[in-house]
Amino acid sequence: MYMVSINQDNCVGCAACVDACPAKILGMENDKCEITGDAAECLGCETCIGICPNECFSIMEL
Numbered sequence: 001m002y003m004v005s006i007n008q009d010n011c012v013g014c015a016a017c018v019d020a021c022p023a024k025i026l027g028m029e030n031d032k033c034e035i036t037g038d039a040a041e042c043l044g045c046e047t048c049i050g051i052c053p054n055e056c057f058s059i060m061e062l
């Protein structure tokens with residue numbers, strides 16, 4: 001499985017990742033991206049890494 005982590009300090013609140021994530025586990029809280037779904041459903045597809053303008057995401061394979 002994969003573990004996604006988000007550096008919220010870098011998040012500019014564009015929400016691009018929320019729409020792009022195929023697992024629909026990302027959401028916005030107070031203009032910052034958060035994991036709002038089941039983190040265990042992350043597919044490790046790295047779509048979020050590709051779309052984020054500010055390099056907020058890192059994915060680790062467990």
Ligand code: SF4
Nearest residue numbers: 021042043045046048
């Ligand atoms: S790696 Fe894919 S499934 Fe996981 S949070 Fe990013 S976009 Fe969503």
Ligand code: SF4
Nearest residue numbers: 011012014015017052
């Ligand atoms: S794409 Fe990056 S900057 Fe935009 S909301 Fe998601 S984490 Fe924040």
